[in-house]
Amino acid sequence: MDFFKTNIEKIKRKNAGLYNLLISNENLNLEFNLAVIKTKKEGFNSLKINNITVHSVYDPFAEAKKWTEVNLGNAGHKSKRIIVFGLGAGYHIKELILELSERAGRNGEVPVVDVIEPDIRTLLFILKNFDISDILDYINIIVYGKDTKENDFFESLNLSEYNLLLFSLPSYQRIFADIYPPLFKIYTIRQLFNNSKFKVSVVQPIYGGSSTIGNYIRKAFLNEGYNADIIDFSPFYQAYKSFENYTADSVNLEALRQNFFNVLGEALLAKVGENPPDLLFFMAQAPVNQVVLSKIRDMGIKTAYWFVEDFRLMTYWDKIAPFVDYFFTIQRDEFFERLKGLGLNNYYYMELACLPDFHRKFKEDEINIKDMEFYGSDVSFAGAGYYNRRNVFLKLVDLKNFKIWGRDWDLNTPLGLFIKNNNQGFTEEEAVKIYNCTKININLHSSSYHWDINPEGDFLNPRFYEILACGGFQLVDYRKYMEPEFEPGKDFVVFNDVMDLKKKIEYYLGNEEERLEIANHGYEKVRGRHTYERRVRDIMDIVLINSFDSFKTKFIYKKVGIDKLLDEVKENDELYNIILSMINKGLIKDGNISVDELAEYVKSGSGRLSKTEALILLLQQIRQKITAF
Numbered sequence: 153m154d155f156f157k158t159n160i161e162k163i164k165r166k167n168a169g170l171y172n173l174l175i176s177n178e179n180l181n182l183e184f185n186l187a188v189i190k191t192k193k194e195g196f197n198s199l200k201i202n203n204i205t206v207h208s209v210y211d212p213f214a215e216a217k218k219w220t221e222v223n224l225g226n227a228g229h230k231s232k233r234i235i236v237f238g239l240g241a242g243y244h245i246k247e248l249i250l251e252l253s254e255r256a257g258r259n260g261e262v263p264v265v266d267v268i269e270p271d272i273r274t275l276l277f278i279l280k281n282f283d284i285s286d287i288l289d290y291i292n293i294i295v296y297g298k299d300t301k302e303n304d305f306f307e308s309l310n311l312s313e314y315n316l317l318l319f320s321l322p323s324y325q326r327i328f329a330d331i332y333p334p335l336f337k338i339y340t341i342r343q344l345f346n347n348s349k350f351k352v353s354v355v356q357p358i359y360g361g362s363s364t365i366g367n368y369i370r371k372a373f374l375n376e377g378y379n380a381d382i383i384d385f386s387p388f389y390q391a392y393k394s395f396e397n398y399t400a401d402s403v404n405l406e407a408l409r410q411n412f413f414n415v416l417g418e419a420l421l422a423k424v425g426e427n428p429p430d431l432l433f434f435m436a437q438a439p440v441n442q443v444v445l446s447k448i449r450d451m452g453i454k455t456a457y458w459f460v461e462d463f464r465l466m467t468y469w470d471k472i473a474p475f476v477d478y479f480f481t482i483q484r485d486e487f488f489e490r491l492k493g494l495g496l497n498n499y500y501y502m503e504l505a506c507l508p509d510f511h512r513k514f515k516e517d518e519i520n521i522k523d524m525e526f527y528g529s530d531v532s533f534a535g536a537g538y539y540n541r542r543n544v545f546l547k548l549v550d551l552k553n554f555k556i557w558g559r560d561w562d563l564n565t566p567l568g569l570f571i572k573n574n575n576q577g578f579t580e581e582e583a584v585k586i587y588n589c590t591k592i593n594i595n596l597h598s599s600s601y602h603w604d605i606n607p608e609g610d611f612l613n614p615r616f617y618e619i620l621a622c623g624g625f626q627l628v629d630y631r632k633y634m635e636p637e638f639e640p641g642k643d644f645v646v647f648n649d650v651m652d653l654k655k656k657i658e659y660y661l662g663n664e665e666e667r668l669e670i671a672n673h674g675y676e677k678v679r680g681r682h683t684y685e686r687r688v689r690d691i692m693d694i695v696l697i698n699s700f701d702s703f704k705t706k707f708i709y710k711k712v713g714i715d716k717l718l719d720e721v722k723e724n725d726e727l728y729n730i731i732l733s734m735i736n737k738g739l740i741k742d743g744n745i746s747v748d749e750l751a752e753y754v755k756s757g758s759g760r761l762s763k764t765e766a767l768i769l770l771l772q773q774i775r776q777k778i779t780a781f
Contacts, residue, residue: 238324372684506621513623643674
């Protein structure tokens with residue numbers, strides 16, 4: 153019998169988006185080995201996916217009841233929301249809803265139940281072969297599609313929500329063994345991981361643009377609650393430069409600098425040896441080599457490296473990537489093929505971003521007349537004088553109000569009239585003022601060998617995100633990685649060549665309303681999805697998922713000293729009193745306490761569970777799942 157019409161009508165009333173997705177994929181090639189199988193219960197069937205039976209073929213109802221009791225726990229833990237991994241034929245969902253309703257009573261609030269079905273093809277099969285219409289009013293079905301980005305999916309689930317429960321069908325864990333483990337780990341991380349107990353040291357280069365990004369990412373780590381510091385090698389830059397005064401021979405100079413880098417690497421080892429971080433996060437061109445990285449690995453410290461450079465120009469990456477645990481890049485495609493060719497699988501795409509509490513749109517009363525006169529213009533560019541930029545901007549000298557900020561420009565050319573700060577560059581704080589005070593910000597990605605625009609350009613430079621975050625309107629050369637994250641024409645405007653750039657400058661100077669609308673759209677987009685805080689969350693998801701066993705003690709395993717714990721929870725009267733009661737009853741003998749001990753004490757009591765007691769039982773429940781995982 154085809155139950156699809158009955159089921160889909162219920163879904164249509166509750167979730168139009170899911171309904172449209174299902175209808176548009178109704179005839180999708182299943183690919184899965186799917187089958188309906190009979191059970192000993194007359195008239196009730198089970199489901200088989202890829203030769204694994206989802207429910208008991210003897211008594212799916214008894215199995216569902218037992219599953220519900222085990223997951224909810226005898227203590228009757230209450231939660232506002234429950235996520236279930238696996239819809240199956242719905243027996244366990246029906247029993248769960250009945251039990252939740254019974255426990256809530258007449259006036260109680262039944263938790264929201266979100267059910268994850270890992271593939272739209274299995275969901276379609278279920279809807280066509282099982283009548284689950286009686287539970288569809290009580291659940292939200294979430295589909296993990298083939299094209300779903302893992303990080304976006306986890307973000308959409310809001311796994312950080314307080315007092316959230318995650319249940320799963322054991323059969324689905326086996327069937328979808330590539331999806332459930334990261335889901336469970338991220339859930340555990342979001343619920344139990346203590347950011348403040350995790351130390352990250354950001355290792356900076358002695359010079360270069362990646363040091364600025366390093367400062368931003370360290371600030372983002374702090375904003376996310378991590379214990380983060382900087383290992384800064386910039387004080388050694390003058391020493392590095394001074395070797396030029398001792399030899400004019402390029403080979404000798406390179407040898408001196410390499411030996412100097414080796415010394416800095418030894419200094420790094422000494423520093424981290426005295427106070428080891430949990431994660432060393434290297435920025436591009438940090439003074440480190442395979443010898444130092446191997447020693448750090450032997451120390452048991454996890455390492456990550458963010459290669460925020462063009463792999464075609466900076467080719468030292470093959471000396472670094474094999475010796476770090478996590479290698480993050482701003483390019484993929486060909487670069488990933490090259491990394492894969494080295495036999496690696498530790499590489500991850502991680503684009504740049506903005507720091508929203510720094511790269512921000514000024515309020516009207518924050519822009520004074522003096523700053524507007526100095527930093528403001530109709531058109532501006534902020535960046536170094538690369539070959540292609542000099543060529544392009546020489547064609548813009550007829551602009552009346554054009555300013556160029558940065559270093560390495562030739563003051564003796566016609567462009568010299570437009571160079572600000574006497575070719576001495578600008579600070580990051582000044583960049584924010586420039587982006588805020590300029591009507592049209594040009595962003596031409598650098599090239600040392602293309603006349604104007606690099607036709608193979610892929611990654612987006614830091615300026616791209618920073619201009620948008622400051623509410624600036626941006627004219628930018630096309631880059632492969634703009635889409636689908638951003639929408640040219642809605643978030644910014646692309647120019648194709650010099651003539652196109654000139655035409656669009658003229659057009660958008662004369663159409664302020666359209667210009668501001670585009671700038672605002674880009675502003676909302678970048679601050680919503682492309683911040684360094686978001687990058688930190690994505691980076692740490694990767695690190696913690698893939699090093700889950702190494703960092704388990706950062707969750708709930710360690711016992712905590714009573715004196716320290718009492719001091720930390722003194723503002724929570726309820727928890728404070730629970731611990732004092734245990735002390736007074738002689739239940740804490742060695743001066744330390746664990747989650748299990750707290751939970752067993754709570755279970756020994758009677759009456760309705762308080763919010764704090766319920767949370768303690770939740771922690772124990774997750775700890776037990778981690779142990780078995």
